[in-house]
Amino acid sequence: MNLTPEQQALLDGAKGPAMAKVVKTLVMYGECFGATRMVPVTSRNGHIVTSFGLSMLGPVYDLMDELIEQGALSGQAFSADPRPLDPAVPANPLQRLVFKVMYSKQDDYEAQLRKMGLLRSDSFTCTCYQPEVGNRPALGDVLSWAESSAVVFANSVLGARCNRNSGIIELFGSIAGFVPEFGLLTDEGRQATRVIEVSCERKPEAQVLGSAIGMKVMEDVPYIRGLDHWLGHELTAEVEDYLKDMGAASASNGAVGLYHVEGLTPEAREKGRDLIAPDAQVYRIDDAELERVRASYPVMWKKPDARPKLAFIGCPHLSATQLERWAGDICEGLAAAGHRRVQVPTVLTAAPAVAEAFRKTDAYARLATTGAVVSSICPLMYTNNPLCGGMPIVTNSNKLRTYSTARYCTDREVLECVTTGALAWKGGDR
Numbered sequence: 168m169n170l171t172p173e174q175q176a177l178l179d180g181a182k183g184p185a186m187a188k189v190v191k192t193l194v195m196y197g198e199c200f201g202a203t204r205m206v207p208v209t210s211r212n213g214h215i216v217t218s219f220g221l222s223m224l225g226p227v228y229d230l231m232d233e234l235i236e237q238g239a240l241s242g243q244a245f246s247a248d249p250r251p252l253d254p255a256v257p258a259n260p261l262q263r264l265v266f267k268v269m270y271s272k273q274d275d276y277e278a279q280l281r282k283m284g285l286l287r288s289d290s291f292t293c294t295c296y297q298p299e300v301g302n303r304p305a306l307g308d309v310l311s312w313a314e315s316s317a318v319v320f321a322n323s324v325l326g327a328r329c330n331r332n333s334g335i336i337e338l339f340g341s342i343a344g345f346v347p348e349f350g351l352l353t354d355e356g357r358q359a360t361r362v363i364e365v366s367c368e369r370k371p372e373a374q375v376l377g378s379a380i381g382m383k384v385m386e387d388v389p390y391i392r393g394l395d396h397w398l399g400h401e402l403t404a405e406v407e408d409y410l411k412d413m414g415a416a417s418a419s420n421g422a423v424g425l426y427h428v429e430g431l432t433p434e435a436r437e438k439g440r441d442l443i444a445p446d447a448q449v450y451r452i453d454d455a456e457l458e459r460v461r462a463s464y465p466v467m468w469k470k471p472d473a474r475p476k477l478a479f480i481g482c483p484h485l486s487a488t489q490l491e492r493w494a495g496d497i498c499e500g501l502a503a504a505g506h507r508r509v510q511v512p513t514v515l516t517a518a519p520a521v522a523e524a525f526r527k528t529d530a531y532a533r534l535a536t537t538g539a540v541v542s543s544i545c546p547l548m549y550t551n552n553p554l555c556g557g558m559p560i561v562t563n564s565n566k567l568r569t570y571s572t573a574r575y576c577t578d579r580e581v582l583e584c585v586t587t588g589a590l591a592w593k594g595g596d597r
């Protein structure tokens with residue numbers, strides 16, 4: 168690793184032993200991936216994935232104390248992933264007790280995050296790039312992030328540059344102000360090594376398309392053709408929402424950190440098929456392939472025909488446009504079914520700033536009468552304990568399906584479930 172004199176001085180302890188360890192860690196991390204130099208983090212803000220005060224993460228809290236005491240603070244304000252707790256989300260007394268024990272360090276950890284440089288006391292969301300949140304990187308910005316759904320969105324839709332870092336490493340990049348240059352930070356690493364040919368007769372469900380791509384290409388960079396037929400050539404709010412959900416599924420069902428959509432995403436618009444590496448393999452996706460992929464999802468419920476006890480909508484967090492659309496659809500669906508209240512406890516999740524703005528709207532006033540809850544919780548953090556993990560939960564999130572026992576449903580199926588109480592498992596789903 169070739170360090171500048173300033174970087175070398177930090178490594179030699181010019182700003183104390185904690186900063187020296189931070190830089191040493193980044194150097195070792197970069198060397199593992201063949202990096203030969205560090206490049207400055209240029210985004211205005213950072214983002215960290217470790218947002219939860221799990222009682223068992225003692226070493227993390229000790230590390231944070233050491234960094235804070237020695238003044239090795241983040242050089243950029245940062246947002247953080249969603250909080251793991253929200254009393255508004257339905258839970259029984261035993262589950263609430265489990266949450267209390269599991270996340271007993273939450274308040275202490277949030278105090279550490281504020282000292283370290285948290286953007287605002289409510290900056291807890293995985294969609295920090297939503298306009299209301301105030302952490303949206305610019306084209307070409309170099310980032311030090313780790314949240315997989317945010318990294319793939321920033322790389323692909325915003326044209327920023329970020330590797331799929333781990334938790335803590337991303338914080339170290341924000342503290343040092345530089346990161347090792349390799350992978351998705353380089354032009355070479357951003358070349359497409361796979362071509363995806365989408366030839367569906369219906370607009371593909373974003374979460375299933377992303378899942379199919381992720382499972383096939385894993386960490387490769389896909390160049391997606393044929394999707395502009397459904398999405399057009401402009402990054403409108405609706406198109407960004409689609410790409411957000413597709414990307415999150417590709418990043419969790421596989422390990423995609425960057426995709427290009429022909430005629431739509433910034434680098435594909437600029438460079439076109441020059442982005443495709445000469446030996447890129449082609450994967451064709453049609454309606455039958457999407458059905459095959461969906462049918463491959465295992466059913467993890469103890470009783471496959473159980474009545475759902477909870478529906479989570481929004482993982483990654485919903486945008487303002489999505490919240491408003493879901494609120495309208497739920498109210499209309501209930502009216503059509505002759506119900507006033509949701510038939511399955513329903514939680515819609517969005518960033519605190521997005522949810523706060525939505526709570527001032529008529530759409531929210533109508534939604535609130537149905538019993539549906541708007542929260543900024545991370546559904547995965549809710550489910551990752553034995554009590555909640557055993558619950559029959561439905562979700563429109565392929566990420567949540569992957570990391571929990573929740574059952575994936577399309578948007579239309581989730582809507583039908585929460586408005587009528589009926590489960591309409593279609594296609595190959597079992």
Ligand code: F3S
Pocket residue numbers: 248249293316415481482483484544545546547548566567
């Ligand atoms: Fe976001 Fe948590 Fe889902 S971080 S993408 S809501 S698992």
